[in-house]
Structure formats: C-alpha cells, structure tokens
Amino acid sequence: MAASVWLGHSGSRAWSCEQCQAKKGLRALRGNCGGPFKRGLPLAQQDDQGLYVLGYRVAPDCGEDFSDLEIRSCPVAGANRLASIIQAYRRHRAGLATIKETYPSPSCALLEAVDVLHSNTEEAIHRAQERAMKEAKHGN
Amino acid sequence: MALNFLTSSKQTIDVVVTCDSEVSSTTEQRSAYLSSGDLGDLGEVGENATRFTIKALSPSEREEAEVKAGAYSRSELGRMLWIEAPSDHSERARWHHDLSDDERSAMSQYQAYLNRVYLEMLRGGLTHINGEEASVEQVDMIRPDSDRLTVISELVAHIQRISLLGVEGK
Numbered sequence: 555m556a557a558s559v560w561l562g563h564s565g566s567r568a569w570s571c572e573q574c575q576a577k578k579g580l581r582a583l584r585g586n587c588g589g590p591f592k593r594g595l596p597l598a599q600q601d602d603q604g605l606y607v608l609g610y611r612v613a614p615d616c617g618e619d620f621s622d623l624e625i626r627s628c629p630v631a632g633a634n635r636l637a638s639i640i641q642a643y644r645r646h647r648a649g650l651a652t653i654k655e656t657y658p659s660p661s662c663a664l665l666e667a668v669d670v671l672h673s674n675t676e677e678a679i680h681r682a683q684e685r686a687m688k689e690a691k692h693g694n
Numbered sequence: 695m696a697l698n699f700l701t702s703s704k705q706t707i708d709v710v711v712t713c714d715s716e717v718s719s720t721t722e723q724r725s726a727y728l729s730s731g732d733l734g735d736l737g738e739v740g741e742n743a744t745r746f747t748i749k750a751l752s753p754s755e756r757e758e759a760e761v762k763a764g765a766y767s768r769s770e771l772g773r774m775l776w777i778e779a780p781s782d783h784s785e786r787a788r789w790h791h792d793l794s795d796d797e798r799s800a801m802s803q804y805q806a807y808l809n810r811v812y813l814e815m816l817r818g819g820l821t822h823i824n825g826e827e828a829s830v831e832q833v834d835m836i837r838p839d840s841d842r843l844t845v846i847s848e849l850v851a852h853i854q855r856i857s858l859l860g861v862e863g864k
Contacts, residue, residue, distance in 0.1 A: 556864060659704045662756050
C-alpha cells in the first residue's frame with residue numbers, strides 16, 4: 555500500500571512495468587508480477603524467508619519507514635491489485651466521493667489501508683515541500 | 695503472497711479446515727492455504743468436506759470482540775512478557791522456567807485473554823456451516839478436543855487474514 559505512494563513520488567527512478575518490458579528476463583526475476591523474487595535479481599538480499607529488496611532500492615526517494623522495508627514481491631503488481639482502494643482514497647481526498655460512499659461497510663483491513671495511504675501521502679507531500687524550499691533557498 | 699483481505703465486512707468466503715478427514719495435505723500445503731485461503735493450495739479436498747462461511751470483521755466488530763474478551767482488564771505485564779518470550783520452543787521453556795510466580799500468572803492470564811479474543815472473533819466472523827446458519831457454540835462442541843482447537847485456530851487465522859491488512863499489505 556505504502557509502495558503505491560512512494561513509487562509515484564520517486565517517478566522514473568522507481569520500479570515500473572516499462573523496465574520489465576524493456577529488459578528481457580527482468581519480469582521473471584521480479585517474480586512475474588506478484589510472485590517471489592528469483593535468484594539473480596540485481597540488489598536482492600536473502601534471509602530465511604527468501605529474497606527481498608529494500609524499500610529504498612524500489613523507490614529511491616521514499617520515506618524513512620518505507621526505506622528499510624523488506625519487499626518480497628513486485629510492489630508495482632501489488633499497487634495494481636490495490637488500485638480500487640487507491641482510487642477511492644484519491645477521490646475521497648479530492649472531495650469527489652467519500653470512503654463511506656465507495657465502501658459502505660468497510661472491513662478493518664480497508665480502514666487500515668486508507669490509514670497507511672494517508673500517512674504516506676502526507677509524508678510524501680511534506681518531503682516534496684521540504685525539497686522545494688531547499689531548492690528555492692539555494693537558488694536552484 | 696499476502697494481500698488476501700476483503701474490503702467489505704459484508705463479504706463472505708468459504709473455507710475448509712485441514713483436520714477434516716475429507717482433506718489430505720502436507721504441512722507446507724496447510725501453511726500455504728492458511729496464508730492464501732486458496733483451495734488450490736491444499737492437496738485433495740473431498741466433496742463432503744465441511745465448508746465454513748466466514749466474513750471479514752468491521753472495526754466495530756473487532757473492537758467489540760476485544761472488549762468482550764476483557765481488553766480493559768487484561769494483564770499488561772502478561773502482554774509484555776508474551777511479546778518478549780523467545781520463539782524457539784526449548785529457549786522459551788527455559789525462559790518461562792525462570793519467571794517468578796507473579797509473572798507466570800500474568801502470562802497465563804494474558805494467554806486466557808487471547809483465547810477469549812479468538813472465540814469472540816469467531817463469534818463475529820463465522821456465519822454458516824455447510825450453508826446453514828452457525829454459531830461458535832457448534833464449533834465448541836467439536837470432538838476430539840485437538841480437532842476443536844485446530845478448527846478454532848484455523849478459522850480465526852482465516853478471519854484475521856481477510857479482516858486485517860497484514861505486513862505485506864502495508
């Protein structure tokens with residue numbers, strides 16, 4: 555869920571479907587859109603649960619919590635599977651439709667998902683504002 | 695991979711339990727099924743396997759389960775010790791042996807609280823057994839006792855999976 559925010563925030567530096575389309579064999583190494591990572595994936599590390607890639611490798615310009623997260627399957631595929639929730643949150647944020655209108659009887663998981671989206675989106679906005687201020691200060 | 699939760703507390707799914715004589719599976723298959731809920735992950739599932747229909751809990755149902763189980767009077771010392779306990783069985787037994795009587799009592803109180811939470815979650819999440827309206831009392835009558843415990847723990851695991859976001863979902 556958090557990945558959907560940071561992938562967008564990191565832009566072209568983040569993992570994307572275009573990279574798999576452009577580089578032969580990369581999609582398989584990245585688990586074919588949702589499966590576990592395969593041996594040979596660049597920058598992957600291993601523990602007793604299998605291969606993982608740290609959050610900052612997936613989305614270089616990410617928040618502190620996401621940075622150290624051990625990502626074990628393609629976050630782009632994960633974000634695609636959660637697209638309906640992400641869209642509902644964006645509509646809610648834009649004032650077009652409330653979460654309650656889209657999901658009249660939300661489960662605990664849905665509310666948790668919206669919480670995670672909201673806190674990470676706020677962090678991303680804050681990060682972008684901070685950067686803009688720094689750049690303005692240094693005249694870039 | 696995770697991301698197997700439901701977005702609505704009105705949605706239901708059917709699950710089977712692995713101690714059912716109509717189900718034959720390996721330990722790995724059982725573990726995969728508990729984390730995915732996909733029947734395809736299990737070995738063989740007979741036509742007569744008992745189908746349990748469960749629903750995702752809403753935030754208020756989850757809170758109600760915790761309050762009914764005694765969330766406000768549970769032992770906080772027990773909770774702290776339960777979190778601190780080593781995961782390795784042998785190490786855990788030695789660690790438990792060194793606890794004081796007060797600490798052991800606090801830990802057993804907390805374990806009893808968790809068992810009550812599981813039953814209350816089952817009360818909120820179980821809707822039907824083989825298509826007929828069901829209650830937690832029916833599950834509590836399952837014998838032998840080892841099967842009753844397996845059914846409760848597996849149904850609760852499924853209810854938690856569909857009700858909570860989980861680590862991968864975050």
